[in-house]
Amino acid sequence: MNPDKTDKTDTVLEIAGLSLAVRGTPLLADVTLRVARGETVGLVGESGSGKSLTVRSALGMLPRGARASGSVAVAGEQVLTASPRALREIRRTRASMVFQDPRAALNPVRRIGDYLTEGLRARGVPRRAAEARALDLLERVGIRDPRGALRRFPHEFSGGMLQRVVIAGALATEPALLLADEPTTALDVTTQAEVVALLRGLQREHGTGMVFVTHDLDLAAAICDRVYVMYAGRTVEEAPGAALFGAPGHPYTRALLEASPSVRGERAELRAIAGRPRALAEAPTGCAFRDRCPKAADACAADVPAAIAHGLSLVACLDPEGTGR
Amino acid sequence: MTGPVLRVTSLVKRFGGFTAVDGVGFELPPGHSLGIVGESGSGKTTTARILAGLETPTSGTVELDGRVLDARSRRDRRWQARRLQMIFQDPHGSFDPRLTIAQSIAEPLRLHAPGTDHRARVSELLEQVGLSARLGGALPRDLSGGQRQRAAIARALGITPRVLVLDEAVAALDVSIQAQILGLLADLRRDAGIAYVFVSHDLAVVRHVTETALVMRHGRVVESGPTEEILRAPAHPYTRLLLDSIPGPGWDLERVARDRRALDAADHAAAPVKRAAP
Numbered sequence: 008m009n010p011d012k013t014d015k016t017d018t019v020l021e022i023a024g025l026s027l028a029v030r031g032t033p034l035l036a037d038v039t040l041r042v043a044r045g046e047t048v049g050l051v052g053e054s055g056s057g058k059s060l061t062v063r064s065a066l067g068m069l070p071r072g073a074r075a076s077g078s079v080a081v082a083g084e085q086v087l088t089a090s091p092r093a094l095r096e097i098r099r100t101r102a103s104m105v106f107q108d109p110r111a112a113l114n115p116v117r118r119i120g121d122y123l124t125e126g127l128r129a130r131g132v133p134r135r136a137a138e139a140r141a142l143d144l145l146e147r148v149g150i151r152d153p154r155g156a157l158r159r160f161p162h163e164f165s166g167g168m169l170q171r172v173v174i175a176g177a178l179a180t181e182p183a184l185l186l187a188d189e190p191t192t193a194l195d196v197t198t199q200a201e202v203v204a205l206l207r208g209l210q211r212e213h214g215t216g217m218v219f220v221t222h223d224l225d226l227a228a229a230i231c232d233r234v235y236v237m238y239a240g241r242t243v244e245e246a247p248g249a250a251l252f253g254a255p256g257h258p259y260t261r262a263l264l265e266a267s268p269s270v271r272g273e274r275a276e277l278r279a280i281a282g283r284p285r286a287l288a289e290a291p292t293g294c295a296f297r298d299r300c301p302k303a304a305d306a307c308a309a310d311v312p313a314a315i316a317h318g319l320s321l322v323a324c325l326d327p328e329g330t331g332r
Numbered sequence: 333m334t335g336p337v338l339r340v341t342s343l344v345k346r347f348g349g350f351t352a353v354d355g356v357g358f359e360l361p362p363g364h365s366l367g368i369v370g371e372s373g374s375g376k377t378t379t380a381r382i383l384a385g386l387e388t389p390t391s392g393t394v395e396l397d398g399r400v401l402d403a404r405s406r407r408d409r410r411w412q413a414r415r416l417q418m419i420f421q422d423p424h425g426s427f428d429p430r431l432t433i434a435q436s437i438a439e440p441l442r443l444h445a446p447g448t449d450h451r452a453r454v455s456e457l458l459e460q461v462g463l464s465a466r467l468g469g470a471l472p473r474d475l476s477g478g479q480r481q482r483a484a485i486a487r488a489l490g491i492t493p494r495v496l497v498l499d500e501a502v503a504a505l506d507v508s509i510q511a512q513i514l515g516l517l518a519d520l521r522r523d524a525g526i527a528y529v530f531v532s533h534d535l536a537v538v539r540h541v542t543e544t545a546l547v548m549r550h551g552r553v554v555e556s557g558p559t560e561e562i563l564r565a566p567a568h569p570y571t572r573l574l575l576d577s578i579p580g581p582g583w584d585l586e587r588v589a590r591d592r593r594a595l596d597a598a599d600h601a602a603a604p605v606k607r608a609a610p
Contacts, residue, residue: 053506166372195371196533197592200577204585222507229579252581266511268536270563271580277540279511283476299508 017044019184019216020065020102024077027060029070033287035060035240036311037077042184042216047207049231049248050220053263055286056237058220062186065218066102067094082183099126103177107189109169113161119145120157123176130180144175148205167198171205178209185210188220203230224267228252236260239295240287241311246320256322259296294324302326335398337362337494337527338383338416343392345378352378353389354551362494365521365528367542367559369535369574375551380499380531384418385409397494414444417488421500423480427472434458434468437487444491457486461516478509485516489524497529502537514540535574539563547571550599569595 020042027035035057042048050058063069064079067086079086082101089097106112113122123141128134138157145153148171161169170190177185187206191199207230210217221227227234231248236257244257255261265278282299285291294312297303306325317327338360345353353375360366370376381387383394388403395401396415402408420426427436434454441450458468461482472480481501488496498517502510518541520526532538538545539559547555547568555568566572573591576584 053508196577197371197573197588200579200583200585200588201592203579204589207585223579224507226579229581229583249581263507266508268511268514268534268540269580270536270539270575270578274539274560277511277514279515280508283478283509284506 018042018080019044019082020218021080022061022064022077023079025061025064025079026076027057027064027069027073029073033240034070034073035064036287038237038240038242040218040235040242042218044183044216045210045214046233047210047217047219047231049227049234050218050237051222051224051227051234051263052237053222053284055239055284057240057287058237059188060240061237062104062188062218062220065184065186066098066104099130100180101182102184102186103180103182104186104188105170105173105177105190107192109166109173109193110161112173113169115161117160118157119159119161119164119172122172123157123179126176126179140179141175144179145172147209148172148175149201150175167194167202170194170202174202174205174209178213178215181213181215183216185215185217186220187217189222190219191226192221192223199226224251224263225269236263239285239290241295241323242314243296243323244320245314250319254318254320256317256320256327257296257324258300258302258328261328262299262301302328334362336360337397338529339393339395340379340383341393341395343379343382343394344390345375345382345387346390351551353382355392356546356548356551356553357392358546358553358556360495360527360529363521363525363527364544365530365542367538367545368529368531368548369533369538369545370548371533371574373550374548376531376533376548377499379548380418380497380529383495383497383529384416385412386418410444413440414491415493416495416497417491417493418497418499419481419484419488419501421503422477423484424472424477426484427480429472432469432471433463433475433483436472437468437483437490440487441490450490453490457490460489460520461486462512476509478505478512481505481513482516485513485520489520489526492524493526495527495529497531499531500533501530503532503534510537517541535563535578547574569598 018041022038022040025035025038038061052058065081069075075087081097084097120141123144124137127137127140141157142153145156150156150171191202194202219231228248228251234246234248234251235242236244238259244260255264262280266280268277280299285295291298293308293310297307312323312325314321314323336359341357343353343356356379368376368379378387382389385403393400396412401412437454437457438450441453455465463482467479502513505513530538530541542559545559545562546553549570555562555571562571566575573595576588
């Protein structure tokens with residue numbers, strides 16, 4: 008979807024024309040996404056839009072029985088066609104993932120130290136060296152008393168602190184790509200700010216490319232260089248983070264903004280979007296958003312709209328909007 | 333002008349040595365909407381649960397419609413339930429999975445007005461919250477999150493309560509659905525004159541459904557007043573921190589971190605800020 012802006016060698020994630028289906032039920036169609044080294048890319052959308060499926064595909068984590076077409080490459084390495092051994096290698100060294108709920112991501116009966124060192128130990132790093140590295144990581148993510156933390160269990164940490172531990176684990180192997188799937192959604196808003204600051208700092212330090220999945224448009228616009236908006240298993244808009252608010256191109260993006268309450272500016276009336284978010288399998292033909300779109304015309308039913316340039320954005324709509332919020 | 337429909341005075345709730353709610357008090361005029369804002373551990377949900385009679389306060393009183401409630405009295409509880417209903421974040425847990433939506437909505441009607449036919453009233457309620465008659469015949473598991481929340485609201489409205497306590501009622505919903513439910517809540521308040529206690533961690537949502545708000549931290553009210561004023565000129569450092577933490581253009585993460593550290597250092601030292609009503 009994106010014209011060549013970055014050098015190929017700098018691309019840490021390249022998803023091209025990815026389609027996914029499970030037993031005949033389509034889940035994703037023609038998803039394209041690119042992340043350059045050091046870049047933060049947002050993936051926003053509502054339930055069923057396919058944003059989590061998309062990031063998971065980067066680690067080859069497809070739903071059981073899924074058939075995929077298109078290509079997914081992490082730091083130049085093909086994921087969809089990778090052998091189990093090659094896939095393990097990608098997960099171990101090139102890409103890491105941080106999930107929404109750190110408590111579900113950690114084994115509750117194993118100590119934090121085990122969690123942080125197991126990846127390194129599996130790579131043959133000696134125990135003492137692995138422990139020293141774990142200590143260093145915990146310090147860097149701002150855990151107080153890192154030495155004591157190594158011996159503690161997940162239940163002894165608050166949600167925010169535990170998410171820091173998970174981030175430390177994700178960065179232990181210095182991956183080129185960090186996939187963050189709603190990493191701050193379960194956290195308090197003041198804690199969210201800290202975890203985002205941490206992710207950004209570490210990313211800047213190492214030049215890690217990051218995909219940040221969120222349902223929060225404000226958050227995406229505030230921290231992402233580029234944002235992809237997904238609806239019903241497809242990418243409907245790709246825009247620079249700052250432009251998303253100034254000039255939403257797709258009627259869905261615009262409708263989302265108008266439906267989102269804000270603490271800033273004058274209090275504006277919320278405008279609800281009729282109907283509910285669709286999954287790809289239940290979407291109408293042509294443009295998937297047309298049954299909820301205030302501007303839908305007959306032509307929208309014919310084909311899935313191709314992405315066209317609209318200002319700084321790419322928009323999959325026959326008639327992108329020009330005005331800001 | 334009648335008195336407040338809900339008057340809460342010096343509410344305290346201790347769990348063992350832990351004080352979850354520490355001296356919370358407010359008044360809620362009829363048809364008014366009050367927000368209770370805070371993060372996890374602020375005591376906002378415990379406060380809501382005390383209002384609904386799901387917890388007994390350690391001390392302090394809840395006065396509903398001029399009557400001080402005794403949560404241990406069964407009669408009081410039923411009297412209270414007719415006037416005050418609660419909506420939870422995930423209505424899935426509060427529906428009997430074997431009853432149809434229409435049957436669940438009829439339950440409180442049967443309890444409070446037994447022996448009458450409630451079918452007409454149930455259809456009216458479904459209509460009021462924007463659910464089709466067909467969905468009335470569905471089981472809770474067949475409904476989407478937004479539809480279930482509508483059904484929960486319909487069930488709460490059946491006995492025409494005077495107060496609705498909503499605990500993170502739209503937090504689990506997609507943005508487009510959330511806007512629909514917020515619109516529904518605004519309509520209901522306008523048409524039926526119900527008062528809301530709207531408990532939420534989300535200041536932006538609270539801004540859209542309330543006139544006044546309390547900001548809670550560590551069990552205490554640190555700031556209260558008209559919602560717009562709190563947002564425009566937050567007086568307590570914690571309220572400022574909450575506002576600065578919300579992502580937006582020019583988000584200054586370093587400032588947020590600095591302010592949070594300063595607040596942690598000065599903890600409990602700051603006095604609560606109370607504004608005069610307009």
